[in-house]
Amino acid sequence: MFETDVTRLLGIEHPVIGGCMQYITGPEFAAAVSNAGALGIMSSAMFPTQGEFREALLKLKSLTDRPFAVNLNLFPALRPIDNELYAEVIMAEGVPVVETSGHLPPDELVGPLKEAGIKVMHKCTSVRHAVSAQRQGVDAVTVFGSEGGGHIADLGFTTMSLVPRAADVLDVPVIAAGGIADGRGLLAALALGAGAAMLGTRLLLSEEAGVHRNLKDALLAATEYDTVPILGSVHNTLRAWRNGAALEAARLEESGAEFLEILQVVAGVNTRRMMDRGDVDAGVVACSLAVGIIDEVKPVADIIGGMVAEAAAAAAGICN
Ligand SMILES: Cc1cc2nc3c(=O)[nH]c(=O)nc-3n(C[C@H](O)[C@H](O)[C@H](O)COP(=O)(O)O)c2cc1C
Known part of the structure; x- marks a missing residue:
């Protein structure tokens, strides 16, 4: 076409x-x-x-x-x-x-x-x-x-x-x-x-997409208000879904925390836990401003x- x-x-x-x-x-x-x-x-x-x-x-x-x-x-x-x-x-x-x-x-x-x-x-x-x-x-x-x-x-x-x-x-x-x-x-x-x-x-x-249904449901409910850029303090800015882990990373960055402390929050192992077990605040996941126009898993x-x-x-x- x-x-x-x-x-x-x-x-x-x-x-x-x-x-x-x-x-x-x-x-x-x-x-x-x-x-x-x-x-x-x-x-x-x-x-x-x-x-x-x-x-x-x-x-x-x-x-x-x-x-x-x-x-x-x-x-x-x-x-x-x-x-x-x-x-x-x-x-x-x-x-x-x-x-x-x-x-x-x-x-x-x-x-x-x-x-x-x-x-x-x-x-x-x-x-x-x-x-x-x-x-x-x-x-x-x-x-x-x-x-x-x-x-x-x-x-x-x-x-x-x-x-x-x-x-x-x-x-x-x-x-x-x-x-x-x-x-x-x-x-x-x-x-x-x-x-x-x-x-x-x-x-x-x-x-x-092999991620837990809890995460998909949470992202379906999200809008353009629900993302946050994090990791700017280490010049690796990531637009992420605004969940507990992303907000904690942002808080640590704001307070001038050491990278190793921030890493405890953004580490891939936490993201895997969120994706595999559906614990939606466990880790950080990348997410677009366009999440607000996505209303169905297909x-x-x-x-x-x-x-x-x-x-x-x-x-x-x-x-x-
Ligand atoms: C969950 C997730 C993980 C991603 N991981 C990578 C990655 O490992 N390497 C990469 O180059 N881009 C990665 N991206 C970026 C995508 O390849 C793509 O460029 C981006 O999502 C496009 O923007 P959109 O989310 O608005 O569609 C990731 C995006 C998402 C949403």
């Missing part, structure tokens, strides 16, 4: 990308997104060893024959991440697309991936970083506005301002991320010059198909 530079580049049916979500976008989830005609992205950082990562990748390949991507995490991480080890497996297993997010991907990473015929996309939060990524040779850039759930950085630029600027300045295709959760947002992203929209929070509230295919149909209807309805 919407053929764009990004759908052509990636060989996907719909101009939609399922954003990487730590602890959620494993092989089954990424396959569900790809099988729905979008681009599924599997997290690599979820798999601590090269062997576990290879096993997950083989599983993903067995679950879809559509294009998919693997995310390489270039954010500062507590567990040292050796992306070279993941890259070895990615090249050996013929992964079609790699997404990097966080710091600019170094030549040593992009060069071999490109030589192996792999398409590389980079996700960043400013046009300045997008231009650097393009110079580095990436095939597409995702610009991530601060409405979104996840690491939004300190700059505070919004999707509405980032996407047209990036489309004006870059030669490579642009993907819009941050605050997009329905067909209206998808259409707006395309109108602003993006070739696809990336979804995080909308897909967190899908049937396939299968991934219905979310993506419905969004594309809604975007087409919205385009037709604009001048009525």
